Every structure is written in C-alpha cells, then in structure tokens.
Amino acid sequence: MRSRRHIATTWILASTLGALVTACAGVKPAQEVVSTAPAEEVTLRPVFNSALFEPLPAVPSAGELTNPSDRQSREFLSFYHAEERRNVDGHRRLRDYLERRLSGFDYRHDTLAVSEALELGQGNCMSLAAVTYGLTELVGLDIEFQLVNTPPVFDRDERTVVSSNHVRSRVFQPDYEPAKGHFPLQRPHIVIDYFPSRRGIGGRRINQDEFLAMFYRNLSAEALLNDDPSAAFAFALEALAHKEAYPDALNLLAILHRRAGDIRTAEAIYNYAVNQSGDRVDLLNNHINLLRAEQRHQEADILERRLAQLPDDNPFRWIELGEQARQQGAYAQALKWFSLAIERAPYLHEGYWRKAVVLAQMGQYQRSAAALSKASELAHRPNDQRKYMSKMQTLTEAGIQDRNPSP
Incomplete structure (x- = not known):
C-alpha cells in the first residue's frame, strides 16, 4: 500500500x-x-x-x-x-x-x-x-x-x-x-x-x-x-x-x-496567469527560472524580490540554497539550509541525504551515517534506497570515526 x-x-x-x-x-x-x-x-x-x-x-x-x-x-x-x-x-x-x-x-x-x-x-x-x-x-x-x-x-x-x-x-x-x-x-x-x-x-x-x-x-x-x-x-x-x-x-x-523551446509563449502565459490570479510561488518561481536560463538576470532579480515577500513552504528552495553553499565550501551555512529544509519537510528524504553529504565533507562521519539511515528510511524510490544503503555501507566498512563528534 x-x-x-x-x-x-x-x-x-x-x-x-x-x-x-x-x-x-x-x-x-x-x-x-x-x-x-x-x-x-x-x-x-x-x-x-x-x-x-x-x-x-x-x-x-x-x-x-x-x-x-x-x-x-x-x-x-x-x-x-x-x-x-x-x-x-x-x-x-x-x-x-x-x-x-x-x-x-x-x-x-x-x-x-x-x-x-x-x-x-x-x-x-x-x-x-x-x-x-x-x-x-x-x-x-x-x-x-x-x-x-x-x-x-x-x-x-x-x-x-x-x-x-x-x-x-x-x-x-x-x-x-x-x-x-x-x-x-x-x-x-x-x-x-x-x-x-x-x-x-x-x-x-x-x-x-x-x-x-x-x-x-x-x-x-x-x-x-x-x-x-x-x-x-x-x-x-x-x-x-x-x-x-x-x-x-x-x-x-x-x-x-x-520545454518545447517556445520561450516567448511561455513567458506570455506566466504574465497572463499572474495578471489573472495574482502573485503565486509556483508562477513566479517558474518565471524566474525561465529568465535565468535566458541570462536575463536583472528581470529575474525583480521577480525574486516579489517572490521573497510570499509565504513559501517549498523545502527544495532551501535545499538548493544549501547545495550552492556546499559547492562554495560554506559547510556550516549549507548545514543550516539543509536543516531548515528538514524542519519544513521532515518526510522528505533528500534533505537528510544532502545533510549527510555535507556532514561527511565536514568529517562528521557518524552523524553523516545517521542522516543517511534516515534518508533511506524515507525514500520510496528503489534507486534512492539503494544509493543511500550503499553510501552507509561505505562509511561502515571504512571504519572512520567522527573527527568532530557532536556534543
């Protein structure tokens, strides 16, 4: 079931x-x-x-x-x-x-x-x-x-x-x-x-x-x-x-x-939809993605400011911010964003997976394995479950102790 x-x-x-x-x-x-x-x-x-x-x-x-x-x-x-x-x-x-x-x-x-x-x-x-x-x-x-x-x-x-x-x-x-x-x-x-x-x-x-x-x-x-x-x-x-x-x-x-390549019509639809129903997270977010892909960053920034004023329950926004911070080496900030995503959506396996990655990069392997275990528990796609189990096995077999254990 x-x-x-x-x-x-x-x-x-x-x-x-x-x-x-x-x-x-x-x-x-x-x-x-x-x-x-x-x-x-x-x-x-x-x-x-x-x-x-x-x-x-x-x-x-x-x-x-x-x-x-x-x-x-x-x-x-x-x-x-x-x-x-x-x-x-x-x-x-x-x-x-x-x-x-x-x-x-x-x-x-x-x-x-x-x-x-x-x-x-x-x-x-x-x-x-x-x-x-x-x-x-x-x-x-x-x-x-x-x-x-x-x-x-x-x-x-x-x-x-x-x-x-x-x-x-x-x-x-x-x-x-x-x-x-x-x-x-x-x-x-x-x-x-x-x-x-x-x-x-x-x-x-x-x-x-x-x-x-x-x-x-x-x-x-x-x-x-x-x-x-x-x-x-x-x-x-x-x-x-x-x-x-x-x-x-x-x-x-x-x-x-x-997706079919007709950017002009897509943008016209977003403008019309916002005119009819007002600012919505989904419409503005998708429009911003379109503008970013077209390198129209100034216009995207304007919509970003409008989007920031709206309530947003989407945990993937925090996950994406955390991934950007992780790639820049700002691990503490990345951990903050991933933890916020988990707080907003504790049912979502990806928040725990991303948290496990950054914890491993910080050398906190025991905490990383615990986060991987939770990700595997929540994942409902077999490929995700296998991926998380494999990563946990790697940490276990390596026998690496947490270099920075939590208090």
Missing part, C-alpha cells in the same frame, strides 16, 4: 533546471524574448502554440471520467434502493455504501476514472472524490467539494517539483426542510474525506466545474511527469475549458511551452 502522503490534488510547482529548455525537432528556434510586461497590460490570454504538441490525443469527456460502468451502477443502485434502507437518508446510504465498497482500497498516487478506480480498487483521493461525485449523479444527491488547508506535500524527480494538497466532499441530505422558525446556516450534510488530517482546516468550497478542472489538471501533471507532452497539453486545455484562467493549468502550459 502506498504512503498516505500521496493525497488528493497535484500540480507542477517548478521546473528546477535551466537545462530543461529544449527545442523540438522541426520547431523554429525561439525568438528573442520580449521584456517582462507589467501585469496590468496582460489582459488577453495568449495564443497557445498547439503545433508544438500535435497530434493531440483524444481527451475523455467529463462523463467518461466520472460515470461508473453499467455493472457498477447496478450494484450501487441495488444497495441504495434496498428495502431495508428505505428509511435511511440518501446521503447516509451513500456513505454506508462507500464505507463497505472502499474498505479494501489501495490508495495510490494515480488519478483514475471512476470506473477504473472501482474496477482496480485503487487510486488517489481525487479519484475517490470523483467516485463520490459519480454516485451522487446516479441518485440526484447534491454534492460540493472543499479544499482542505493542510501543509502541502512536496516531491520531485530530476526535472520537476510536485506539490500536493487535499480535497474532500460534502454530500447533502436530500429533501431537507428546516423546521418552522429555524434558519440553519447550512443544510445537513456528511463530509466524506478519504485522508482526514488533524492538521487540516476546511478551506474554500469549489463547485463541480472547478473540481473537474482540478481532475484534468491532475491528468495533465501526470502526463508531464510521464514525458507525454501532447497528452499533458490536451488535458491542460480541457482544464481551462472547465475553469477559465485556471492558474494551475496555465502553469502547466507555460512549462510545456518552455
């Missing part, structure tokens, strides 16, 4: 390296990038360069993604309309069915269509929220979704930082009529949350259109991580069809254009 940290929604936060700028075969070289336009001037959505991603795959409709199969629908309706449940409110019947049907689910990172999630018995909680939505559609129950304010979870591969957060469903009691003289603030409802967290605080509500935009955004992000830019582009466009100027979809589209 996968770790519970693979939760609900996912978006691409940052393209981490300037080397990500690539040109596709047959694509004209990127033109000289225009200067950053003031946000107030960027009011029209830029034209996307769809030719870079053709042929585009067919995108499943919202119904294809959220409808159970005929067999699954019959199974649910048989349970829902059973004589012994006739006096149970509909939203509670739905909850009872989900508790029974999903008891053996394998909570995985993938965003799956409802029929596939039910058939395979797996999926992330975006998939499972879609299951809830699809079943409410069969019996006419009202549903809304709510973002949950929890500290985001970060991960990254060689090219991309990924951030995840959480969404839950609220299913309302059908045919509710308040008693005479009573004016409740909201209708009776049940919260269906596949990953309840003690640290989670209910955030803003989202309607069905935004939920579907989030679903397609997830599919786009997963396609990007799987090196399928055509599918990622098509899914991101569909997300925008459900929520105009959706910043997460625009961010994905900008990354896709940048």
